Amino acid sequence: MPLGPWERVEAALTLLAIDPAGLKGLWLRARASALRDRITGALGALPLPVRRIHPTIGDDALFGGLDLAATLSAGTPVVQKGILDEPAALVLAMAERTLPGLAARLGTALDAPRHCLIALDEGAERDELLPLGLVDRLALFLDLDGLPWGETREIALDPERLAAARTRLAAVAKAGNRRGRPLPSRMGRLGTGARIDLVGTLRAAAPWQPLRRRQQKTDAVLLVRPSDIRIKRFRETSDRVLIFAVDASGSSAMARLSEAKGAVELLLGQAYARRDHVSLLAFRGRDAELILPPTRSLVQTKRRLAGLPGGGGTPLAHGLRLALAVGLQARARGMTPTVALLTDGRGNIALDGSANRAQAEEDALKLAASLRGSGLPAVVIDTANRPQPSLAALARALDAPYIALPRADAHKLSNVLGAAMGD
Template identity: 35%
Template sequence: MAQEASIVCALLALDCEGLKGAVLKGPGGPAQDAFIQAFRDTLRERTIFRLPPHAGIDRLAGSLDIAETLRTGMPCHDRGLLAEADGGVLLLTSAERLPAEKAALIAAQLDDGPSRFAVIVLDEGLDDEAAPAILRERIAFHINTGAFDAVAPADLHAARRLLPGVSVPGHIAEGLCQTALALGIASLRPAVMALRAARAAAAIDGRSVVDDDDARLAARLVLAPRARRFPVEEQEQDAPPSPPEAQSSEAEGEETAPTPGELSEMLLEAVKASLPEGLLAALEANLREVQAKSGAGAVSQKMGLARGRPAGTRHGVPRNGARLSLIDTLRAAAPWQPLRRRQSPARDGLLVERADFRVKRFKQKRQTTAIFAVDASGSAALHRMAEAKGAVELILADCYVRRDEAALIAFRGKTADLLLPPTRSLQRAKKSLADLPGGGGTPLCAGIEQAMLVAQNVRRGGGTPLVVFLTDGKANIARDGTADRALALRDAETAASVLKRAGVRALMIDLSDARGGPARRIADAMGASYLALPHADAARISHSVSAVMKA
């Protein structure tokens, strides 16, 4: 796999603008750093511009420099990072968090913008998180960084001189297009990029004509990661006899080029050989997924940067959607007018400088997600489970009014299950609550770890998690699944300390009759608010949780 990564690096370095870039999928680490360093060593004449996901639209696309415009009396503009990256490489870090409107701007530049650059996308998303589809479609190579360790830079001086004269035979171009269709790739872009990758491979090998091996390499590197399905082998049908003219025209023993159909079958076999084991079965499921829109429609989800209720002003430049507070700006500039007029007697009117700018501040309520981790073990009495279900249903109704969300985790036996992902749907909640199981051991550690995972996902989505534990704290199932009460309590305290270090707000509702028992120890370990409600009903639990959520 290291050799394949080196080939990708060389192909991309040879034809940056045509192949557009590479998506590096996987956790950040030495593998990503090795690829970027090799790419930097191969393209010494190109500058790499880093774009973090929090960079604003104005920094990306450029904007009017208000301070410089006021100072000179003429419109002055910032170029923006996309213009500055012309002729270089744009490095997108944490691309799975890149907003759709920024991805659309970059995609427009890749298509036909005035700036020409390549893009290296660092995609560290987990599960269903991924870099925007509008970018992944336009970038040739998709690499799993966990598959290689080191990348060696290549010397491409001779290949650069040869590349413009490399030609592609017609049967190879048609074969690559047929292969893309057979793999369920609807867009024409991957087939075009596969052709460019084949031309670059031929140039690196010192040839001016693309051959079948170049096509196989391009299909494996460009088309295979995009495969949505694999064609089912059909039963062979009797082929019609060849025309007499065609049979007589072939000289005996003469080698002929494969037809596009034959080449497509060869390329499919090459793609099949490069796919990981077990992936072909998963490809069929991908057909049922709804493909993300790639185009201008992706910008329709844009969120304004100045929403909520007014909360005064602050010093700053009106960029990235921030609104200029004209009155406060003029008020800040007024005391300096005599001094500025003496310094600049040739300037007329009100003299406003960058230090005078004031922008409006807004307070926007962040969505809170209450994550209920309910002890469904045998130690929790049946009436306690009924109270917990009633409390969750009441809080969900309250969350629906406030536009907050709630999730439900039940831990029993040896595992903890997410019965209800974060939602505001009362119907889904009632169904999950009705099926809430009971009985078995108390794997409190598993419940805390599952709540931590859900809380992390809520934070990635921009929300604020609140974990609510309803338990008596009598853990008796350890992290490894063994029935050891002392070890189970130590594992639960360790998991609780991890939750505390992550800064996740938590509320421990002790349902046992003994105040200050094991539930109190767990609450102290996780830094949670402790509430002993041995005789609480659903209404009291709901009122307590709602008070914490509103705090």
């Protein structure tokens, strides 16, 4: 039985509350009214915090930036977080007025499975519509035009039922971010969480129809038995993530960082269709810092990489330890990580923070053994003017390829790393 207008509204909100990031959001075409407020009031059932934005919002608010007032008050740079730094349900008012630039930024943010967008389209004319870049991404659409208030009711979404639905959804999904080319379907049964191959099932059942009609003495158009069921199969692969661990120490740090930034952007641009991700961490001074968590967002990447500092000691072991943590976290999310180490020399800062070269080298080799034991693939790129035996030894400890690139530009780096990832 088809759903009525208000039942469709309730069904859409239920689906959105179960998997907001997967569905990416809702295009709600409605003028400001008590009816629209009734619908947006149900967004509290989403497992994401609700953040309200407007068509003129700036990049600083979205991606973060320098807090000028706090900086002047403190006398040191104070950086404020952006709305997109944390997963959120973004409620965009007057969405029909969204300019192409903002639409592109929001579309890129939606491509990462973290956010969802509720676009409140208040257009009075039929040609006042949401930008196509957002329309193509949002799975749900509701138009409240002509829906009387008297045919609506309060929306009550049961938190326990939503939680149970999310658990079932997680149970039937392929682990992590899986994708792949279709394979020939196979015999199977319903209720296993697999997807039925309707054409294959009908093809298997078709030759037996005359015999089954005679046996059952019926003129039914189609008789399907459990043995006819065919299940879809895919050659599964995980989304890949390349983790750059970049040596930001020493006098040549700025040039090395510049080329690493360029390689990150090149790889992201080339990998968009393959759903590959990149991550960047830098080690300098006495510690390592995660500059860019795994992402596919070119806009966010460029903002995060701008003004990355360099110089100081070489805490190589800290960099390897952070790369291991990022790689294990990515793998736990169903991704396939590869670590790319870019450096031109030996570590001279130990894990305890001391400037003890011997201890620093021992710590780095121990971390390399841990990386190797974890099964994370890696590649060591030596950017020194002359090949460094210590880096070749580190590569052997990692069981990783060792590549000497004394004049590594962004294009060479992206080609080498693409080859390392099997492209």
